Amino acid sequence: MESLPGECTVRFSLDWDESFPNGFYLSAFDENHVFVRKWTVFSIGGGSIQIKEYPLPWNDEVYLEKSYREIRELMDAEGISLLDYVYSHEPDLKEYLYTIMDAMIDCVERGISTEGMLPGRLHMNRTAHRLYEQSTESLLENNDLRLMAYAFAAGEENAAGHSCVTAPTLGACGVMSALVYYCAKDRNMDRSRLCDALAIGGVFGNLIKSNATISGAVGGCQAEVGTAVSMAAASAAYLMGLDIDRIEYAAEIAMEHNLGLTCDPVMGYVMIPCIERNAMGVLRAFDAATLSRYMSNIRKHLVSFDMVVETMKQTGMQIPIELKETAEGGLAKEYLHES
Numbered sequence: 119m120e121s122l123p124g125e126c127t128v129r130f131s132l133d134w135d136e137s138f139p140n141g142f143y144l145s146a147f148d149e150n151h152v153f154v155r156k157w158t159v160f161s162i163g164g165g166s167i168q169i170k171e172y173p174l175p176w177n178d179e180v181y182l183e184k185s186y187r188e189i190r191e192l193m194d195a196e197g198i199s200l201l202d203y204v205y206s207h208e209p210d211l212k213e214y215l216y217t218i219m220d221a222m223i224d225c226v227e228r229g230i231s232t233e234g235m236l237p238g239r240l241h242m243n244r245t246a247h248r249l250y251e252q253s254t255e256s257l258l259e260n261n262d263l264r265l266m267a268y269a270f271a272a273g274e275e276n277a278a279g280h281s282c283v284t285a286p287t288l289g290a291c292g293v294m295s296a297l298v299y300y301c302a303k304d305r306n307m308d309r310s311r312l313c314d315a316l317a318i319g320g321v322f323g324n325l326i327k328s329n330a331t332i333s334g335a336v337g338g339c340q341a342e343v344g345t346a347v348s349m350a351a352a353s354a355a356y357l358m359g360l361d362i363d364r365i366e367y368a369a370e371i372a373m374e375h376n377l378g379l380t381c382d383p384v385m386g387y388v389m390i391p392c393i394e395r396n397a398m399g400v401l402r403a404f405d406a407a408t409l410s411r412y413m414s415n416i417r418k419h420l421v422s423f424d425m426v427v428e429t430m431k432q433t434g435m436q437i438p439i440e441l442k443e444t445a446e447g448g449l450a451k452e453y454l455h456e457s
């Protein structure tokens with residue numbers, strides 16, 4: 119373990135020569151100002167970092183299966199369910215998922231009961247509370263409006279710098295949080311079952327993180343909100359009682375229809391289009407699960423989850439840098455131009 123001594127001087131510099139935009143150099147010098155070591159640290163999404171000089175194969179020791187196909191083959195060979203697969207690899211996970219679920223619920227709860235202005239130069243007012251109020255008045259759109267209000271609540275809490283759950287990232291934290299809150303509070307679903315739904319969604323998020331990316335700076339918003347929708351679609355499909363093929367199909371549909379989604383946060387704040395996009399995302403997650411349920415009665419789906427993840431990765435590489443979290447293209451550019 120290496121650490122800095124109790125007291126040291128920290129100097130900041132804006133130099134950055136890497137092609138990957140999200141990161142920083144960490145250079146250490148001893149008391150005689152002699153260079154000791156440099157780390158090039160990349161933020162790769164969802165709170166994870168990668169150190170260029172010390173590459174670590176993340177995740178290897180927990181899950182050996184590298185694709186959904188491999189997981190499925192193992193499940194078939196051993197006659198186990200997807201939940202058996204997860205909990206046999208991570209016996210303590212369920213307990214942790216209760217903490218995650220409660221953090222999601224707290225986050226949404228705070229978000230729908232708070233009003234006022236969000237920090238930053240966009241001078242945006244919070245809207246989750248008013249959206250939620252209107253959902254209690256509108257019978258027709260009641261469920262959709264509530265789900266969107268919950269996604270706004272989590273997104274606004276993130277924009278305010280408060281505690282949220284990365285699922286898979288903070289920018290996309292509203293999708294899974296809204297699903298969990300809605301199922302817990304509006305549908306009174308069993309807490310244990312909701313944790314299992316989180317575990318199911320996590321399998322798909324993990325595969326995307328391992329085989330493509332969950333970073334908007336690497337793959338655009340398809341990697342962030344796209345992944346969140348895919349995870350939530352799998353969770354929703356599980357909660358709807360769908361079989362494993364339908365769960366995979368729901369996750370696949372959700373990602374397929376977010377392919378190419380760019381990342382162009384206005385003024386660099388995770389607010390526009392991010393917060394609203396989370397609200398649309400949670401609706402799309404339920405839609406994907408519904409479509410999976412009924413399409414599977416008609417024909418076998420031709421595009422696998424693994425296939426769509428690889429497509430997302432390839433598409434992300436082709437998205438120009440201006441549309442990958444740099445706020446130099448898309449809405450970010452147009453907004454500055456118009457305002």
Ligand code: SF4
Nearest residue numbers: 289334339342381392
């Ligand atoms: S637009 Fe960019 S910053 Fe906003 S949620 Fe999507 S990936 Fe994150």
